[in-house]
Each structure stands twice: as structure tokens, then as C-alpha cells.
Amino acid sequence: MDEPDVLELFLHFLMLSVMTIGGTQTVMPDMHRFLAEVHHWITSKQFADAYALAQAAPGPNVMYVTLIGWQVAGWAGAFATTLGMIIPSTIMTLAYARVVARNPDTPLVRALRRGLAPVAIGLTFASGWILMESINHDWGGYLITALACAIVLRTQVNPLWLVAAGTLAGAAGLA
């Protein structure tokens, strides 16, 4: 594995922050490409592990970014990825709040929302695809993925129970 460059890490996440549309999972494919494929600062397995561990913690989904930074370069890495991910978007959101405040339904905003939604959906599936390839997969793993997906779509159960059930099934030897 190569020696990580924290400044380059921070700068890349600053750029990703501006490109998140419809949720921070949409930049995951590029994060994986940059960290695991271009720089080899982290393995695909560590990347997927960090994502899974973050699901076990309370808080917003974006915290997976903190764990990935931690895996790459400890405290410096965790601050670099987390701050990089939120500083540009925070500045843009506050600028918006200052200028426009409340007017979410102009024709331009509607076109933006309708035009970007399909891209965000495609990128969300791309994230799922990359994580699936990263976890070692036999039929048991696919089964857990399929069941978790189906149950959360069809019931009101708190998703955390599904993460817990997946963990137990894995410990019992299914994955």
C-alpha cells in the first residue's frame, strides 16, 4: 500500500463535496476509484468494511466518509475527508440561504431537480455495485443483500435491525 498524502486527500474530498447530488452515496464510486484504484491507499475490502461499520453508528449516512479517512490516515485522514466533504457544500448552502431563502419552486429549480434525479439514482446503484464487488461474495452474501433490500422495501422495520440480522447471519457462517 502507498503512503497517503493527506493534503491530496483533503483536496479530492473538497472536489467531491461540490459533486454530491441527492445524497453523499453518489460520490462513493469516485471515492473508491481515487483511494483504492488510483492511489492504493486503502483496499476495496477496507473500503467496504468502513462503509459497513459506519452503518452501525448513529448519525447521518455521510459518517462513512469519516471512517474511510480514518482507515487511510488516522486522525489527520478523518478530519481531511470529513471537513473536505462538508466545507464547500456548507458554504454553498449558506450562500443559498442568504440569497434565496425560500423559493424552491421556480421553473429552473424544478428542471434542476428533475434533470439531476435520474443521474443521482444511477450513481446510487453504482455505489451498491462497487460495494457488492468489494465484499467477498458467495451465495450467502448475495442472499443477505437481497433479503435486507426486500425487507426494507416491504416493511416499516428499522433498518438497523436488518444490519444486526446480517451481522448475526455472517457470524453464523452464512457470509
Place this chain on the structure above:
Amino acid sequence: MEEIRPRPSAFDIFLAFTHISLAGFGGVHFWARYVLVDRRRWLSDREYVELLAMGQLLPGPNVLNLGLMVGYRFAGVPGALACIAGFMGWPFAIVIGIAVLYARVEHLPLVQHALSGMSAAAVGLLIANGIKIASVLPRRWRPWLFAVLAFAGAGVLRWPLIGVLGILAPLGVAVAWWEKR
């Protein structure tokens, strides 16, 4: 009857977003609405939905963006910073705590299997999330074409996001603009 509510201070905002963040196992959307609309009555349902839609459109974490707008509206920049501290500060410490514990037991085969199962379930939730938002797409071929191209470019071909977005985002918005006329 309209009740008169005191204007929330930056500290109130910090407490509210601490609550949302720490209660939010498996996602914070539910808790954000519960705390801001039902419990504290800072927003009406309509305001909440509008701010969330805007938070989704702006870059960055959706609920953080919503919180920044709420914090800024009630208490200016200190309110926005209080939101970041409450919403991100606690989970930042907690996930690193989890990572430190994990590093101690990572070599155990049982832990490896458990984590594989956990990852598999987490991916299932992520895919379900994609299916949920995809179900609101109109049944026309153009939006689906953009979804498939984004998936293929970033997921299968592993192109840099800046290229994928640089091409698809302006085209997608232009098509949506043109289609509505």
C-alpha cells in the same frame, strides 16, 4: 390558535441536532422531521418538505443542508455552526471509537464473517434506497437512460465522476427543461 414560540438560540439548535443525530440509527430523515416539526415546532410540515427538497438539490449531505438552513434562519451563522457541531460532532467521535475497537478484533475469523454479513446487509439497504428514489421517476425512457448511463459510467466503467457528471448533469437538466414545454 397560533402559539407564540420563542426564537431558538444557537444552543437550542445544537441540542436539537444532537438529538436528531444520536437518535438516528439507520438514517436521520425520520428523526429530523420528528424533532423539528412534531417536538419543537420550529417548522410546519410544508416548510420541512420544501427545505428538505432544497437540501437534496444543493451539494452535500441532505439533512445537514436542511439543518444549516434552519440554523441560519433562526440564529444566523452561529446557528448554522451549532447545527454542524451537534449533527456531526458526536457521530464523528463515535465512528472513530468503533474503528478503534474494530482494529483490536479485526483478525478474529468470527469478526471477519460478522462484518461480511453486516456489509452485505448494508449494501442491501443502499440498493433499496436507490429503488425507492427510482420509483418516483416518470415512466418515460429519457430519465431512465440518464440513470443507466450514470450507473454504467461510474459503476461499471469506473470513469472519474467529474467526467460523468460534467456530461450527464447539464444534458439531464437541459432535457428536463425542454421536456416540460
